[in-house]
Amino acid sequence: MATRVRPSNKRCAVIGGSGFLGRHLVEKLLDRGYSVSVFDIRQSYELSGVTFHQGDLCDKQALLPAMKDVSLVFHCASPAPASDDRRLFERVNIQGTRTVIQACIEAGVQKLVLTSSASVVFEGTDIKNGREDLPYAKKPIDYYTETKIEQEKLVLEACDKEKGFLTVAIRPHGIFGPRDPQLVPILVDTARRGKMKFIIGDGTNLVDFTFVENVVYGHILAAERLRSDSPICGKPYHITNDEPVRFWDFMSEVLVGLGYAAPRYHLPYALVYGLALLLWLLALILRPLVSFKPTFTPMRVALAGTHHYYSCDRAKQDLGYKPVVSLKDGIARTVQSYPHLRQGA
Numbered sequence: 001m002a003t004r005v006r007p008s009n010k011r012c013a014v015i016g017g018s019g020f021l022g023r024h025l026v027e028k029l030l031d032r033g034y035s036v037s038v039f040d041i042r043q044s045y046e047l048s049g050v051t052f053h054q055g056d057l058c059d060k061q062a063l064l065p066a067m068k069d070v071s072l073v074f075h076c077a078s079p080a081p082a083s084d085d086r087r088l089f090e091r092v093n094i095q096g097t098r099t100v101i102q103a104c105i106e107a108g109v110q111k112l113v114l115t116s117s118a119s120v121v122f123e124g125t126d127i128k129n130g131r132e133d134l135p136y137a138k139k140p141i142d143y144y145t146e147t148k149i150e151q152e153k154l155v156l157e158a159c160d161k162e163k164g165f166l167t168v169a170i171r172p173h174g175i176f177g178p179r180d181p182q183l184v185p186i187l188v189d190t191a192r193r194g195k196m197k198f199i200i201g202d203g204t205n206l207v208d209f210t211f212v213e214n215v216v217y218g219h220i221l222a223a224e225r226l227r228s229d230s231p232i233c234g235k236p237y238h239i240t241n242d243e244p245v246r247f248w249d250f251m252s253e254v255l256v257g258l259g260y261a262a263p264r265y266h267l268p269y270a271l272v273y274g275l276a277l278l279l280w281l282l283a284l285i286l287r288p289l290v291s292f293k294p295t296f297t298p299m300r301v302a303l304a305g306t307h308h309y310y311s312c313d314r315a316k317q318d319l320g321y322k323p324v325v326s327l328k329d330g331i332a333r334t335v336q337s338y339p340h341l342r343q344g345a
């Protein structure tokens with residue numbers, strides 16, 4: 001009789017492991033003695049100790065080989081929030097996540113850790129020290145958020161102690177750090193086009209920005225604490241730097257660190273939000289004729305002009321989480337890592 005190989009608890013798979021967060025997670029897992037399978041639609045690097053499987057997560061047959069003899073799966077793949085493609089988000093974040101869950105169960109995976117987002121409760125209005133029991137956004141501000149909500153629900157509802165399939169969701173916010181393809185590049189691009197002169201609103205709104213290594217640490221703690229007798233099964237956890245900062249102070253610090261001027265002039269929030277909404281509608285109506293991507297989307301303006309910071313008390317209590325890199329050090333390491341984005345480079 002063929003005996004089934006018991007999956008090693010130091011063997012894991014990272015879906016989305018070619019991405020910004022995924023790659024940092026893979027590197028830390030290797031440091032901690034795990035062997036890692038990466039599953040991603042693209043391969044962006046090579047690393048010893050890592051086996052790459054290239055494919056679309058909506059394809060179960062493609063996923064299964066990456067999960068062979070694996071006890072733990074991290075799912076941190078998603079289309080980029082900047083894409084406004086409803087069908088793509090629904091296909092990958094909702095249907096694709098259903099497929100990931102089915103594949104995990106079929107492959108005998110015991111633990112699934114999802115990278116969700118703190119934005120699942122954000123509707124474009126102030127959130128101050130938000131806890132995990134806030135309701136999901138009833139009117140999500142974009143398709144990305146809408147489908148991240150459904151994705152999180154699917155993963156948490158799939159948690160089944162009887163069947164030995166345990167799940168947990170990590171909700172990071174504003175991830176930044178070396179190799180981030182979003183935050184610093186968008187900021188620098190906006191500055192280079194001369195559009196970073198204005199502060200939206202009075203500039204006092206507090207926001208969480210989270211250094212990538214803290215997010216990675218939260219994921220690994222969750223994975224290692226996920227057992228059938230632990231309180232974390234089927235629950236979401238905020239992971240932040242636990243140091244809310246003024247959105248515009250953070251932006252200015254990164255800009256000045258890279259040699260650009262900090263924004264100075266104030267614009268009323270309602271005016272900019274209204275304009276962004278108009279532009280978004282215009283882009284939608286004109287889509288069959290011309291395609292343009294406005295820099296100022298309603299979501300971006302809301303993120304830049306409201307308070308949105310979250311309590312990570314639950315993660316501290318249940319996971320023993322504490323940020324490992326301070327905001328100050330995180331910003332310094334990030335700025336240093338982008339010599340090619342410096343003014344004049």
Ligand SMILES: NC(=O)C1=CN([C@@H]2O[C@H](COP(=O)(O)OP(=O)(O)OC[C@H]3O[C@@H](n4cnc5c(N)ncnc54)[C@H](O)[C@@H]3O)[C@@H](O)[C@H]2O)C=CC1
Pocket residue numbers: 015016017018019020021022039040041042055056057058075076077078079080092096115116117118148171172173174175176181182
């Ligand atoms: N970057 C941020 O500030 C935040 C990110 N998150 C979440 O963290 C996760 C990771 O985000 P990032 O690393 O920033 O994004 P990223 O875009 O760098 O990485 C996502 C990865 O998913 C892969 N992917 C996309 N569609 C796929 C498909 N159909 N099949 C297989 N792979 C596919 C991409 O190729 C990419 O490598 C995402 O789930 C995102 O929603 C949550 C909160 C904040």
Ligand SMILES: CC(C)=CCC[C@@H](C)[C@H]1CC[C@H]2C3=C(CC[C@]12C)[C@@]1(C)CCC(=O)C[C@@H]1CC3
Pocket residue numbers: 173174175182183184186187190195196198200207208209295296300301303304
């Ligand atoms: C805290 C959090 C969730 C951050 C997410 C990252 C991005 C959404 C931001 C990174 C750079 C930001 C940015 C703007 C909006 C939000 C970001 C894209 C603006 C477009 C807001 C309006 C401006 O005046 C220019 C800004 C450029 C940078």
